[in-house]
Amino acid sequence: MDRMIARIFVVCLLLIGVVVVAVTADFHLPGNHAGYAPTQPINFSHRLHAGELSIDCTYCHYGARKSRTAGIPPANICMNCHQDVTSSFDTMLSEKLKAIDEEREATRIISPEIAKIYRALGLNPEGLPDPEQDPEPIQWTRVHHLADFVAFDHSVHVAGGIACQSCHGPVQTMDRLRQDRDLNMGFCLDCHRNTPAIASPDGHTTHVSTDCAACHY
Ligand code: HEC
Ligand code: HEC
Ligand code: HEC
Numbered sequence: 426m427d428r429m430i431a432r433i434f435v436v437c438l439l440l441i442g443v444v445v446v447a448v449t450a451d452f453h454l455p456g457n458h459a460g461y462a463p464t465q466p467i468n469f470s471h472r473l474h475a476g477e478l479s480i481d482c483t484y485c486h487y488g489a490r491k492s493r494t495a496g497i498p499p500a501n502i503c504m505n506c507h508q509d510v511t512s513s514f515d516t517m518l519s520e521k522l523k524a525i526d527e528e529r530e531a532t533r534i535i536s537p538e539i540a541k542i543y544r545a546l547g548l549n550p551e552g553l554p555d556p557e558q559d560p561e562p563i564q565w566t567r568v569h570h571l572a573d574f575v576a577f578d579h580s581v582h583v584a585g586g587i588a589c590q591s592c593h594g595p596v597q598t599m600d601r602l603r604q605d606r607d608l609n610m611g612f613c614l615d616c617h618r619n620t621p622a623i624a625s626p627d628g629h630t631t632h633v634s635t636d637c638a639a640c641h642y
């Protein structure tokens with residue numbers, strides 16, 4: 426009987442353990458977490474757009490060239506293409522071929538994921554304003570979040586010729602975006618210390634700043 430109780434006790438402990446692991450594995454406070462890859466409201470793929478289609482990172486993240494933040498593109502940037510590309514190439518092509526075969530006009534097929542972009546802009550499937558549908562911005566989940574006491578600026582790095590991938594990893598291979606690496610102070614300082622000196626106009630060479638005040642308010 427005692428062994429029976431002991432066994433039940435062990436099984437209960439195991440079950441609690443499983444629940445705790447399951448809950449914490451999916452639980453993430455915002456912050457500097459390597460590997461963090463939340464699901465997004467639209468199944469947007471960087472592998473498809475930045476990899477296969479080779480769209481430049483700053484075509485969408487145009488803020489990175491001029492400002493501190495890179496920014497997430499507003500839905501009207503998506504519409505530059507998705508006005509016409511209403512579903513995958515495969516789906517559109519097979520509908521075109523079917524239409525030719527059946528001697529009719531091809532119908533416009535909007536995939537469920539693309540339909541979310543239309544909904545966000547308050548557009549109907551034809552791409553025209555829909556009086557029934559108020560525009561509501563897509564609520565992308567933020568992936569990166571350094572502590573507020575760090576002053577990071579994209580534009581100085583882009584101007585300095587640092588590739589996005591040196592901090593964000595191989596984004597062009599990611600179907601779901603993840604924070605690729607720990608963006609801690611040591612990571613910043615390693616590069617600032619080791620980046621070849623920059624020539625200044627008067628012929629002197631300077632190093633990238635490692636002063637506390639360069640990065641902290
Ligand atoms: C067609 C537009 C588009 C292109 C091109 C694009 N992105 Fe993005 N990017 C997005 C969207 C939309 C999101 C938000 C959804 C997500 O996280 O997947 C995003 C999110 C990100 C994030 C995470 C932002 C956060 O929340 O912390 C990073 C980092 C990023 N992109 C880097 C890149 C890099 C590097 C490239 C080029 C290799 C690139 N992106 C190309 C549209 C684009
Ligand atoms: C030197 C490192 C570094 C480089 C280079 C870099 N990033 Fe970032 N990026 C960061 C850090 C650090 C954060 C988090 C900033 C924060 O949370 O305050 C970030 C955040 C982001 C975000 C989300 C927040 C925002 O600023 O909108 C996007 C999107 C992004 N980066 C895209 C890009 C793209 C695209 C490029 C290339 C054009 C790029 N990054 C180049 C380090 C870098
Ligand atoms: C420069 C053109 C371009 C831009 C800008 C663009 N896309 Fe795309 N996107 C495409 C093309 C082309 C495809 C189809 C590729 C294929 O089927 O191989 C596609 C496919 C997709 C798909 C998959 C569709 C499906 O049903 O299979 C989604 C989702 C998507 N895009 C979302 C977005 C979002 C969200 C944005 C804006 C942040 C965006 N795209 C910006 C060109 C673009």
Ligand code: HEC
Nearest residue numbers: 576577581585587591608612613616617620633634639640
């Ligand atoms: C891969 C190399 C690299 C990494 C990683 C890197 N930086 Fe930099 N950073 C540079 C270079 C190069 C410059 C100088 C650009 C120029 O002025 O030409 C710079 C400039 C700066 C400046 C402006 C300094 C000044 O003297 O004006 C700040 C602030 C800064 N970085 C913060 C950060 C922070 C915060 C991180 C980490 C999240 C980081 N950097 C990671 C290469 C890097």
Ligand code: HEC
Nearest residue numbers: 457571572575608609610613614617634635636637639640
């Ligand atoms: C090149 C940019 C850069 C410089 C220079 C820099 N820091 Fe940091 N610091 C960071 C980043 C990035 C973090 C991590 C923020 C996060 O994890 O969200 C950080 C974090 C910290 C923290 C919090 C503890 C920790 O390690 O995460 C302290 C304290 C700190 N820095 C002090 C300093 C002091 C003191 C100096 C000057 C000797 C300095 N920093 C110089 C970028 C920098």
